[in-house]
Amino acid sequence: MTDKSYDLIVLGSGPGGYVAAIRASQLGLKTAIVERENLGGICLNWGCIPTKALLRSAEVYHNMKRAADYGLAAENISADIDAVVKRSRGVAKQLNQGVTHLMKKNKIDVIMGDGKISEKGKVTVKTDKGEEELAAKNIIIATGARARDLPFAKADGKRIWTYRHAMTPPEMPKKLLVIGSGAIGIEFASFYNDMGADVTVVEMMDRIVPVEDEEISKFLEKSLKKQGMTIMTGAGVKSIETSDKGVKAEIADSKGEAKSYDFSHVIVAVGIQPNVETVGLDELGIEPDERFHIKTDGMCRTNVEGIYAIGDVTGGPWLAHKASHEGVIAAEAIAADMGKGGHPHPMDPNNIPGCTYCHPQIASVGLTEAKAKAAGHDVKVGNFPFIGNGKAIALGETEGFVKTVFDAKTGELLGAHMIGSEVTELIQGYTIGKTLETTETELMHTVFPHPTLSEMMHESVLDAYERVLHM
Amino acid sequence: MPINLQMPALSPTMEEGTLAKWLVKEGDKVASGDLLAEIETDKATMEFEAVDEGTIAKIVVAEGTDKVKVGDVIAIIAEEGEDVDAAANAKEGGEKPKQAKEEKPAPEKSDEKSESEPKKEEAPKQAPAAKEAPASDGDRIKVSPLARRLAEEKGVDLSSLKGSGPGGRIVKADIDAAEGGTAPAKSEAAAPTPAPAAAQASAQPAADDFEIPHSSEKLSGMRKTIARRLTEAKQTIPHYRVSIDVNIDKLLKLRSELNASLEPRGIKLSVNDLMIKAQAVALMQAPDSNVSFTDDAMIHYHRADIAVAVSIPGGLITPIITSADTKSLSVIATEMKDLAERAKAGKLKMHEYQGGTASLSNMGMFGVTTFDAVINPPHGMILAISAGIKKPVVIDDSVQIATIMAVTGSFDHRAIDGATGAAFMKAFKETVENPLGMLA
Numbered sequence: 001m002t003d004k005s006y007d008l009i010v011l012g013s014g015p016g017g018y019v020a021a022i023r024a025s026q027l028g029l030k031t032a033i034v035e036r037e038n039l040g041g042i043c044l045n046w047g048c049i050p051t052k053a054l055l056r057s058a059e060v061y062h063n064m065k066r067a068a069d070y071g072l073a074a075e076n077i078s079a080d081i082d083a084v085v086k087r088s089r090g091v092a093k094q095l096n097q098g099v100t101h102l103m104k105k106n107k108i109d110v111i112m113g114d115g116k117i118s119e120k121g122k123v124t125v126k127t128d129k130g131e132e133e134l135a136a137k138n139i140i141i142a143t144g145a146r147a148r149d150l151p152f153a154k155a156d157g158k159r160i161w162t163y164r165h166a167m168t169p170p171e172m173p174k175k176l177l178v179i180g181s182g183a184i185g186i187e188f189a190s191f192y193n194d195m196g197a198d199v200t201v202v203e204m205m206d207r208i209v210p211v212e213d214e215e216i217s218k219f220l221e222k223s224l225k226k227q228g229m230t231i232m233t234g235a236g237v238k239s240i241e242t243s244d245k246g247v248k249a250e251i252a253d254s255k256g257e258a259k260s261y262d263f264s265h266v267i268v269a270v271g272i273q274p275n276v277e278t279v280g281l282d283e284l285g286i287e288p289d290e291r292f293h294i295k296t297d298g299m300c301r302t303n304v305e306g307i308y309a310i311g312d313v314t315g316g317p318w319l320a321h322k323a324s325h326e327g328v329i330a331a332e333a334i335a336a337d338m339g340k341g342g343h344p345h346p347m348d349p350n351n352i353p354g355c356t357y358c359h360p361q362i363a364s365v366g367l368t369e370a371k372a373k374a375a376g377h378d379v380k381v382g383n384f385p386f387i388g389n390g391k392a393i394a395l396g397e398t399e400g401f402v403k404t405v406f407d408a409k410t411g412e413l414l415g416a417h418m419i420g421s422e423v424t425e426l427i428q429g430y431t432i433g434k435t436l437e438t439t440e441t442e443l444m445h446t447v448f449p450h451p452t453l454s455e456m457m458h459e460s461v462l463d464a465y466e467r468v469l470h471m
Numbered sequence: 472m473p474i475n476l477q478m479p480a481l482s483p484t485m486e487e488g489t490l491a492k493w494l495v496k497e498g499d500k501v502a503s504g505d506l507l508a509e510i511e512t513d514k515a516t517m518e519f520e521a522v523d524e525g526t527i528a529k530i531v532v533a534e535g536t537d538k539v540k541v542g543d544v545i546a547i548i549a550e551e552g553e554d555v556d557a558a559a560n561a562k563e564g565g566e567k568p569k570q571a572k573e574e575k576p577a578p579e580k581s582d583e584k585s586e587s588e589p590k591k592e593e594a595p596k597q598a599p600a601a602k603e604a605p606a607s608d609g610d611r612i613k614v615s616p617l618a619r620r621l622a623e624e625k626g627v628d629l630s631s632l633k634g635s636g637p638g639g640r641i642v643k644a645d646i647d648a649a650e651g652g653t654a655p656a657k658s659e660a661a662a663p664t665p666a667p668a669a670a671q672a673s674a675q676p677a678a679d680d681f682e683i684p685h686s687s688e689k690l691s692g693m694r695k696t697i698a699r700r701l702t703e704a705k706q707t708i709p710h711y712r713v714s715i716d717v718n719i720d721k722l723l724k725l726r727s728e729l730n731a732s733l734e735p736r737g738i739k740l741s742v743n744d745l746m747i748k749a750q751a752v753a754l755m756q757a758p759d760s761n762v763s764f765t766d767d768a769m770i771h772y773h774r775a776d777i778a779v780a781v782s783i784p785g786g787l788i789t790p791i792i793t794s795a796d797t798k799s800l801s802v803i804a805t806e807m808k809d810l811a812e813r814a815k816a817g818k819l820k821m822h823e824y825q826g827g828t829a830s831l832s833n834m835g836m837f838g839v840t841t842f843d844a845v846i847n848p849p850h851g852m853i854l855a856i857s858a859g860i861k862k863p864v865v866i867d868d869s870v871q872i873a874t875i876m877a878v879t880g881s882f883d884h885r886a887i888d889g890a891t892g893a894a895f896m897k898a899f900k901e902t903v904e905n906p907l908g909m910l911a
Contacts, residue, residue, distance in 0.1 A: 345637050410624075412617050412643070437615030437643055 004109075006032045008334055009123050009136035011115045011279065014041020015048075016311030016323030017142030018099055023331035025106040028340050032134060033108055034115035034125050039099040041144055043320040045092050046164050051187055053088035054167065055357050058194035062359065069396055079195050081172040088167065117141075117280040120306060138306050138334045141279055141294060142327065145272040145312035150179065153240040153268055159247050160240065160266045163188065173197045173265035177249055179237050181208035183356040185269030186220075190358035193229050200230040200263070202251055207233055209356060211317075213368040213417040215383075215403060220419060223360055223399060240266060274313045289315065298346030300330035308334065322352050350415075353431045355424040360400050363427035366415030366434055369405050378408035380440075382464030384456045386420045388471050391451040397421035402460040404430070411439035416460075422453055429457055440465055473553060474523050476546040478532075478539045480630075481510060481517045481821060488512045489537035489692075490545060498555070499527045501548065508534070508545070512692060516817035525550045614641040621646040626825070693786040701845050709884040712843045715896045717876045719859045722906040733801060743779070743833045744804040746856050748909050750831055751775035751795035753899035760895035761828050763849040764886035770849075778827030778847060779807065781814045788814050789847060791827040800909065835859060841877040851886040852895070855879045876903075 007029035010017045017033060018040065024031045038045040057079070067074035103110050111134070113127035123134045147162040149155065155162045158170065166188045174197060178189040181203035193199040201208065201224075207217035208224075208231060221231050234254030241248040247266050252258040274293050281288065287295045287303045293315035300308045308330040311323030325347050335342030353365040372379050386392040386400040400420015407414055416430035433443060440461055448458040462468045478488065489511040495501060501521045508519045525548040532545040539545065549555045612629050614622070618641045622629050627649045634641035690698075722745055730739055754761040754775040763770040775796040778789040790810035792803055813819050832844040833856040844855040859876040866873065878899065882892040902908060 343637065410617065410621060437617035439616050439620055442616050 004032070004132075005135040006030050006109075007136070007338065008032075008138045008140065008331070009034060009115075009134055010140045010142055011117075011123070012041060012142035012144055012275075012311075012313075013039045013099065013103075013110070014142060014144050014311060014323060015043045015320035016144070016327045017041065017140065018102065018327075019324040020140050020142060020310060020327030020331045021108045022102060022106050023328045024334065025108050027331060027335035027342055029331070029335060029338070031106075031108045032111055032136075033103065034111045034113065034123065036112070036114045038096055039103065039110065040092075040096050043323075044095045044099065046167060048320050049095055050088040050092040050167055051163075051191075052357060053091040054084060054191050055187065055359075057084040057087065058191045059359065062194045066396075081169065081195065084195075085168055114278060116278060117284060117307070120284065120304065137338070138308065140300075140327070140330050140334075141302075141307065141309040141313055142311050142323065143275040143279055143313050144323075145274045145318060147268065148271045148273045150237070150240075150268050150270055153179070153237070153266060155268060156242070159242040159264075160268060162268055166192075166267050169265075173263075175246075175262065175264045176200070177202065177237075177247065177261070177263040177266045178269060179266065180269035180271065181205075181210070181231075181233075182269060182271065183209070183354070185267065186356055186358045188267050188269065189229060190224070193224070193227055194359060198228070198230075200232065200261070202235050202237055203231070203233045204236055205233065206254075209362060211354070212356075212362060212364055213403060213415075214370060215401075216362055216364070216417050216419050219401070220358070220360070220362065223419075224358075227359075272312065272318055274315075276313060291315070298329075299333040299344050300326050301333065317349070317352055317354060319352065319354060322347075325352075348435075351431060351434045353427045355427065357424060360420045361423050362419050363423040364415070364417040365427055365431045366413070367405060368415060368417065369403070372405050372407075372414045377414060379414065380406040380408045380464045382406075382460040382462065382468070384459040384463055384468065384471065386453075386456065388459070389451075389453060389456045391453050391455070392421065394451065395421060395453075402426075402456040404457075404460045404464050406440055406461075406464050411441065413438050413440070413443070416457075420453075426454055426457060429454060473528060473557075474525060474548040474550060475544045476507070476523075476548055478541050478543045478545050479510070479519055480541045481512055481519075485512050485541060487538045487540050490532050490534055490539050491516055493530060493534045494518075495527050497527050497530055501525065501527060511537075511817070517820070518818070521548075523548055523550070525553070526555050528553075528555045612641070613639055615643065618643050618646050625650050628821070628825075691785055693788075697786055700848065704846050704848050708846050708848065710846060710881050711884050711889065711892070712879050712881050713889070713892050713896050714841065714843075714877060714879040715900050717878050717900050717903045718864070718873045719876050719903060720874050722903055723859070723874060725906045729800065736801070738801050738804055740800055740804045741807075742835060742859070743831075743856075744800060744807055745903075745906070745909070746833060746854075747777050747779060747792055747795050747803055747807065747831060748798075748800055749899060749902045749906075750829065750854050751777055751792075752902050752909055753895055754829055755796045756898040756902070757891070757895040759891045760852050760880075760882065760887050762851045762886045763828070764851060764883055765849065769886060772828040775829065776827045778824075778830040778850065779810075780830065780832040780844075780847075781811050783815050783817070788819065788824050789827065789830060790814050790819055790824050793826075829853065831856065835876070841879060843879040843881050846881050846883055851883045852892070853881050854899070855881065 008024045008031045010021045010033045013033050013035035021031050021033045043049065061079050064074045064077045111125050111127065111132065113125040115123050115125045117139055118124040121136060123136055123139060125132045125134065153160050155165060157165045163184050172195065173192060176192050176197045176199045178185045178199060178201045181201050185201065186209060189199050189201050207214065208221050209217050225231055232251065232253060236252050238250040238252055238258055247263045248260055249263060249266065250258050250260050276288065276292055276294065284304050284307065286307060289295050294302055294309040294313055296302055296309050296314050300310050302309050310326035310330050312318045329344050329347060332342030332344035336344055350366050353363060356362040367375065369379060369381055382404040384402050387398045392398050397420065400423065403417040404413065405415040406412065413430065413433050416427065418426060443461040446458065448455045459468050459470060463471065490508060491511045492509040494506045494508055501507065502524050503521055505521045506518050507521050509516055510519050527546060528549040529547040531547065532539055532543065613634055614629055615636065621643060625646065627646050629641060632641050632645050632649055633639065635645050636642040726740055726742065726745060733739065758771065761772045761775055774794050776791050776793045777795045778791045780787055780789050792798065792806055795803060810823060827850060829850050830847045830853040832853060834842060835856055835858040838858045840860065841857050842855050844853045846853050855878065857877040859874045861872055862875045863870050864873045864875060880892055880896050
């Protein structure tokens, strides 16, 4: 067994870990990455990317069904869930190979196996050939998170699914119960609804997608109901019984009245929990928070010198791009400490955009109107509907709106909330604006191209200052 | 590369200014630190120094031009070795095609240098970037739009800040930190809209309507600033006034004794200098009047910087005696003389008239018996000093003659309650009437 020594070892190769490794290597750090399953982590293999491939199939299918609206004919259309899943797996595989290539290109040693921090500056990796001991001046924990279980509804992959099963379903569900209406729950609900399943969503909070602006929740609920989905908010699943035929679920509605419902399958999407058990935190004295996430400062440092943590394992928002950005910060911080010229800048959580790829899509950044008010801001709010936008009408996508929230006193862009076609591609505009600390003036003076959906972003800003043009 | 000399922002609020006078002419060689021009802003006339070395290739904006926007090119400097004529024309965007041809040799001539020159330019730029680059890099201040707006509203001088954003950019957090940490500069403290004042002005009937013989004079920048700031003060600050009579006989006696002993040093204390000191000492004794009111915090100052109203041609300005509570009278007298002279010449630097913790206005020399003054935001109070007048007063149950000075303090009731203001006036009276305390 050869002992190897590195400037940096990254545990986990998800979008946080592999990006951290690349940036560290760019900064001249000798870097290794340890991965127990697939390079690219959940995001690329079992999360963001393959679900987007599934949702794209659902979208094409949905559009085929309304071909006549566009003067086209598509008859006898059908969906083959196996073929749809196969395409999704193919996409994941392609990107997984892409990460392999990136590691090679950046001269990062990839060690496949279970990594554990055996002591400060030492990582032991259980590989299929035995144990390997590595030394590292710095360690980044990027082990991510996994789906949280419901104690009475343990996922079995047959009738009760986590996101992972839902991505490679053994069969097409006929009548699907989705527990939880966060991004993951709503995306699968939307996918299976588009694919033809009868879908019910149960959410404990009083509205779906509860982290979004209230107007977005309301609009989405209306839209999903129109598409035939059943939505129960303020409701809770009391028990689940599975049989060969299907699932019996007892659901208490918002008034507390419990009733029994039959489903063919259940997706449990009630949040995630960090992967910290096998890292060796206790022995090192690394502090977790009350929900077992690793506590870090703005430079992603844990309370133990030389050990950093990034991504889902450090808490929400549980988003790949948050993990990647923290990966860069941690790599820069380490390089700066080693005198290799990193320039770390802490991230402002209010500048992290969130995207949900249900149909219609949701995208947002910054404070919701309610949160802005709660934080003591006098707000100016703008709102512009898709129906007022030429491109949206031409596309036949007139459902949705763009909402902007400004501080009335300083003109600071506090938040933006969008729902509708392609808004996930638009939100970056506001995110750049927020990161640059833009005020309404610069946004108003920006020339937006015509005809595009992005014009709605301009109009929403104008509306906040009572200058909207096309309304 | 010829250097574009831009209209500088000489104060955080300056958007445009008057190019009052050129101190150089085309063809002059200049070095860093040389005075190039005098620029008049709404507050003062300031000298503009060269940062770069070279030859003045072209003066783009003639002297006497007003409303020159900050950032506009006012002159072009050719760097050493550069063809001055070419430099002068280079920035004009091919004015004459014929000349453009003749210019060709110029860039070729500098070809040999062009290899080393860019390096020379880049090297120093990269060096600071390796650490935290300074927010201001020559003319460019790296600042976010929001931070710029907040700085303007709060009167924070951007050029004095170090940015914490990427590349040393000044961001909102830096303004918040600067504002919390230091006394807010007094300009624009709470003036989001000068609109009400402007609207009122235009609503006034014009003299024209009544055919009264008159002449009309364009408002100077200073006059506009005075109008805006004092309107704002009267409209937003709930003023109340507290008056007190002060016997200054002992103070006058002390002054003549001190002046006699200071004569060899060429220093002469004025009553005003003693008033500055007395106000500062009293503020330290009654510190609850040494405050500023802001929307979300009371600022308690830990030293007394007295802004003294000085009448100057066309208006007034308030140069500041900083730490007047700890400075000796002779230092105050010397500084005040210098500040007043330079104020009258329009040569004060921005930091010399921005800031302060309280103000003083003295009209004693005009023999006024009593008056009150408008608070100068963000200060919480201003002291109005009238003339010392000999009067019959009752002292120890007998009528005697004493020199009495009426003093009126105007206080911002949002920050200083009546009893607090009165306590300050009492402390001021005691300080003046027992003037030896000011020497210790």
